[in-house]
Amino acid sequence: MIHHIELYVSDLEASKRFWGWFLGELGYEVFQQWEDGISWKANGAYLVLVQAKEEFVKAGYHRCRVGLNHLAFYAASKEQVDEMTMKLRERGCRILYEDRHPFAGGSGHYALYTEDPDRIKVELAAP
Incomplete structure (x- = not known):
């Protein structure tokens, strides 16, 4: 842990x-x-x-250098992933891999990917 x-x-x-x-x-x-x-x-x-x-x-910072690539957090549900996606867009945040959203991590992985002000990738994954 x-x-x-x-x-x-x-x-x-x-x-x-x-x-x-x-x-x-x-x-x-x-x-x-x-x-x-x-x-x-x-x-x-x-x-x-x-x-x-x-x-x-x-x-x-660049996430492809040696070191941290991204931080991933659990969402409570797919609905929370969808709500957070909408809220991030409203805040002007970039949704990464938009063309594959919400399955950018694979067909069985429902998630959103965005980045913080330093371009650290942030993932929010449904259970």
Whole structure:
């Protein structure tokens, strides 16, 4: 079981807007806050965002490099995947693999894929 995941971000405020909304929709609650970071917790696990130092922001992020490719979360249902897809579109967020949505992960995998402000891929998968 995962205890926590910590992500360094290029723009903490933009990331807080995205992740605060997204995680709130999934039942996460703010767990900790400090000047350079914030975390949300649900079911004993938490996600931490920390503002990266300027000298590291310049390097950027790409999910195809060595390291994290994406984070996947459980949805309560297929209906929640559909609702979140609609809400993400309304918020101006990009839905990845639009031509294969909601089966971009395969014919038996009902999910949505989007990305956060740093282009970290985020998956929401139906049970």
